[in-house]
Structure formats: C-alpha cells, structure tokens
Amino acid sequence: MLALLIVRDGVLPAGAAETVEECHGDVIVATDDDELDDALEALTGLVGSVTCVDVGPFHPAAWAKALAPLVAHADVVVLPASPDGRDVAPHLAHRLERTLHANAVRVTADGADVVADAGLALRAVAFTDPCVVTLQPGVRSVERRRPSVAARWISVVPADVVEAAEHGGGCDGVHTVALLAADAASIDLAEAPRIVAGGAGLDSPERFDQLADVAAALGASIGTTRVVTDRGWLPHQRQIGTTGVVVDPELYMAFGISGAVQHTTGLGDPDHIISVNIDPHCPMMQVADVAIVADANEVIAELARLLAAGGERAP
Numbered sequence: 001m002l003a004l005l006i007v008r009d010g011v012l013p014a015g016a017a018e019t020v021e022e023c024h025g026d027v028i029v030a031t032d033d034d035e036l037d038d039a040l041e042a043l044t045g046l047v048g049s050v051t052c053v054d055v056g057p058f059h060p061a062a063w064a065k066a067l068a069p070l071v072a073h074a075d076v077v078v079l080p081a082s083p084d085g086r087d088v089a090p091h092l093a094h095r096l097e098r099t100l101h102a103n104a105v106r107v108t109a110d111g112a113d114v115v116a117d118a119g120l121a122l123r124a125v126a127f128t129d130p131c132v133v134t135l136q137p138g139v140r141s142v143e144r145r146r147p148s149v150a151a152r153w154i155s156v157v158p159a160d161v162v163e164a165a166e167h168g169g170g171c172d173g174v175h176t177v178a179l180l181a182a183d184a185a186s187i188d189l190a191e192a193p194r195i196v197a198g199g200a201g202l203d204s205p206e207r208f209d210q211l212a213d214v215a216a217a218l219g220a221s222i223g224t225t226r227v228v229t230d231r232g233w234l235p236h237q238r239q240i241g242t243t244g245v246v247v248d249p250e251l252y253m254a255f256g257i258s259g260a261v262q263h264t265t266g267l268g269d270p271d272h273i274i275s276v277n278i279d280p281h282c283p284m285m286q287v288a289d290v291a292i293v294a295d296a297n298e299v300i301a302e303l304a305r306l307l308a309a310g311g312e313r314a315p
Helices: 016-022 037-042 060-071 083-096 159-167 205-218 226-231 283-287 296-310
Strands: 002-007 027-031 049-054 076-080 099-107 111-116 121-126 131-135 150-155 194-198 221-224 251-255 272-277 290-293
Touching: 002 016, 002 060, 002 083, 016 076, 016 131, 027 060, 049 060, 060 083, 076 083, 076 099, 083 099, 083 131, 099 121, 194 205, 205 221, 205 296, 251 296, 272 283, 272 296, 283 290
Parallel strands: 002 027, 002 076, 027 049, 049 150, 076 131, 099 131, 194 221, 194 251, 251 272, 272 290
Antiparallel strands: 099 111, 111 121
16 A cells, blocks of 8 residues: 655645555655655654655646556555545546545555445445545554654656646646635634634634634634534534544634543644633643633633734734
8 A cells, every 4th residue: 555645835734644654654745845854754753764756836637647657556545635635536546547435534455444424424345456545634543663754756747737837727627727825714624723612611602703703813713512513503514523523733722612532532732722611620621731710701702802903813
C-alpha cells in the first residue's frame, strides 16, 4: 500500500499521520512548495523516508495526471479524505482506470471498511483489483517509531498545471473559475485552525448566534457537542467528538462544555485550550491551558460586545 499526501503551502492535510501509519510508512508527498520543513517534521517517527514530488500550482486533474505514473506500481493507493485528497482521488482513479473506495475507516492490502448510508453503516469491501482509497481523518492512533525523515525530491510540472495556473483552464474538462480563501464559518472542522465551541451550558439557540459572531471576529469556526446537535441548535457537521468530527486546531475555546470523553477524544492535540465553565472541576477545565470559572453565557455576551466595539477581525 502507498500513502499519497497532498500538501499545499507546506502544511500536512488532516489525516496525513493516520494514512501514513495505515500504509506502514510507504509515502509520496505531492506538493506545490519546496518549503516542506514543517510538514516533514510532522512526519518524524512515522516514516524513515519519503518521496517528495513538486507538481507545481495546485490543480486536481492535472496533478492526478502527473502523479499517476509515479503511484501506478502500488496496488492500493491511499489518500487522506481531506478536501484536497477528496479532490485528487477521483481524478487519480480515473487516470489509473481503478475503482475508488471513498471514506474508509480501515484499509489493508486485501480490503477496507467503508462508511455507507450517510454514516449510519460500515460496508466491508474486498479488493479484487488495484484501487484508490480515501481514509477518514482521526480513525486510528499512530505510533512514532523512527528517529528521522529523509526526503528524495522529484520535480514533475506538466504543461496542464502551468496552463491551469496561468489561464484558469485545466484537463479532463475541469476549469478553475476562482480560488477563494477558506471561510471560517463553513470550512470543514477537521481543517479549522481555530475553533470556538459551545455546549450544553449555553442557554438558547440565540446564544449560539452570539457565539457565531465571536467566532467570526476571531477568524474561527464554530463547533459544538452532541447534546446541542440533538437539540437541533446546530447541524451535525458542527459536532466534535467520536460520533462527530475529529479536529486538531491550534486554538480551541470551549464555552459551557463539561468535557465528556466522547467529546474530548475528538479534540486531537490543540496547541491552546481555553475553557469557560461554572464547574471548576469538570474534565474540560482540567485539560485547559486557561480555565475561567464563570457563566459561559455572560462571557459570550461580553466578548461579543467587546469584539463588535473593536470592529476588526483577528489576523
């Protein structure tokens, strides 16, 4: 099995570590940037060596065309089911004339367990032919066993990529109309660098409207717990935890969240955690870098007022 990581701007995609571990360390990193120090450092312990392929400016169809000959030797090619991975995988499967198995939670050389029926079931798939698979982020733990990463570079920048970058055109009938920066309000939570989340301690749906204003002012995405989505106050896509989205932000702010294990196991390893709760002994307060004992509803209201008065979004 071969792990194929789509790396843009030097940042590993969500699910990269799990994909490498699932494939036992056989890795190709496709990138648009030769500054990969941070990405390679993040792979330390997971893999002894990687092949780094400079494919030029990102365009899914053109990248798939360039990468296909480099991955064709592997019977099973696995990409993280990150936004870029989900873009490239179907194009790559088409180029290789292979079946695509999307949204797997487990992959072996012989088969995969694939999410089916809108996440309500798992379907066991046996591989009878070479295939391409996308692996959901956060579905397994990783063990760092190797001391360092050695990189081997290849530069493959096909004409399709150059044309796509210069004129917005592409191959396979795909055309880029515009490239927009990610909107924190709608970005996939698994990719969000900042998350502001509210739990059962918030008193009304309107409080989540206020929390959304705070998140927008901070350039953050809004998240929540299962209790809140069960109430219908936020959609399931905003739920963090083992039955929701697994995240790994730089900053996580929890308002009125007690920190049940089903929620905290979906948090990854945030650089900074801030928790606001009236219970100083709840699990979320114990794992927080900054724990504020206060009514989360009043804190949100005051934050919204102060940020609105400031008038500027955080960088």
